[in-house]
Amino acid sequence: MEYVTLNNGVVMPILGFGVYQIPPEDTERAVTEALAAGYRLLDTAAAYGNEEAVGRAIKTSGIPRADLFVTTKLWVQDAPARDNTRRAFETSLARLGLDHVDLYLIHQPYGDVHGQWHAMESLNREGLAKAIGVANFHPDRLVDPIVNNEITPAVNQIETHPFFQRTADQDLMRERGVQIQSWGGFAEGRNDLFTTPVLRDIGLAHGKSVAQVVLRWLIQRGVVAIPKSVRAERMAENIDIFDFELTDDQMAAVATLDTGSSLFFDHRDPAMVERLGGHRLDA
Numbered sequence: 001m002e003y004v005t006l007n008n009g010v011v012m013p014i015l016g017f018g019v020y021q022i023p024p025e026d027t028e029r030a031v032t033e034a035l036a037a038g039y040r041l042l043d044t045a046a047a048y049g050n051e052e053a054v055g056r057a058i059k060t061s062g063i064p065r066a067d068l069f070v071t072t073k074l075w076v077q078d079a080p081a082r083d084n085t086r087r088a089f090e091t092s093l094a095r096l097g098l099d100h101v102d103l104y105l106i107h108q109p110y111g112d113v114h115g116q117w118h119a120m121e122s123l124n125r126e127g128l129a130k131a132i133g134v135a136n137f138h139p140d141r142l143v144d145p146i147v148n149n150e151i152t153p154a155v156n157q158i159e160t161h162p163f164f165q166r167t168a169d170q171d172l173m174r175e176r177g178v179q180i181q182s183w184g185g186f187a188e189g190r191n192d193l194f195t196t197p198v199l200r201d202i203g204l205a206h207g208k209s210v211a212q213v214v215l216r217w218l219i220q221r222g223v224v225a226i227p228k229s230v231r232a233e234r235m236a237e238n239i240d241i242f243d244f245e246l247t248d249d250q251m252a253a254v255a256t257l258d259t260g261s262s263l264f265f266d267h268r269d270p271a272m273v274e275r276l277g278g279h280r281l282d283a
């Protein structure tokens with residue numbers, strides 16, 4: 001495994017396991033298999049509805065807590081965000097069965113972001129969240145909490161894959177000391193990612209799959225990746241990326257695939273702001 005060091009000194013694996021869209025009844029099994037395959041970074045969220053199952057898998061694994069890096073995420077909160085954020089955090093922690101998380105992220109750039117961030121700064125100072133960050137923040141939204149608060153987000157988790165590479169956003173984050181983390185590193189298979197000739201040819205040259213090429217390309221850019229799979233053989237495949245390297249020419253070939261656009265949706269689209277920003281989780 002390789003690691004990145006966040007802006008507050010916290011060390012984070014560069015590759016982890018994401019559990020979005022894994023049904024709660026399948027999550028304990030999947031996370032147990034991921035831990036057995038060697039993953040130590042787990043990425044969940046209150047909104048995924050599977051924090052309890054992640055917690056059960058952690059508990060039964062017997063892996064020392066210090067060897068794990070657990071991320072969960074805060075959904076959009078009603079005002080007063082300070083109180084509601086702490087309550088939401090405590091609920092997530094109880095569901096996970098943990099006494100701290102390694103990374104707590106604001107899941108969406110909506111609502112009273114500054115109120116949510118102030119509460120997260122307190123959680124961070126109290127050692128309950130070793131690092132705090134955000135997700136889905138475009139550069140303008142990211143710089144706002146940086147210039148108006150004390151603690152700079154350690155991470156911004158954003159859609160990043162060969163068809164939407166976010167290199168300019170990554171440059172800005174690097175300048176600001178914010179670690180980029182990719183969600184949807186495989187674009188969830190959209191745009192025929194797994195049969196894209198450029199990626200397939202690079203894989204053939206290394207005896208690696210398209211999935212491995214994509215993950216290798218991400219971590220070579222210094223992007224933390226969290227591929228999701230419910231299949232043990234793919235979990236093993238996705239973590240087997242530390243024994244080869246893309247050449248400069250191969251990195252340049254992947255760069256040609258960038259469309260500069262999301263394959264999912266734009267967080268700046270007013271319809272999405274209303275849909276996601278107006279949505280509340282059940283308690």
Ligand code: NAP
Pocket residue numbers: 017018019020021043044107135136157158182183184185186187188189194209211212226227228229230231234237238
């Ligand atoms: P993803 O990792 O891009 O793609 C997952 C898909 O790829 C699944 O259909 C999976 O199928 C398939 N797959 C996995 N490994 C494969 C392989 N080696 N060969 C072929 N197919 C493979 O999608 P994602 O789950 O959306 O993103 C990853 C993680 O990012 C999530 O789990 C979540 O933790 C996080 N995320 C965060 C946000 C956010 O707003 N912050 C949004 C989305 C996701 P099988 O499961 O059947 O193998």
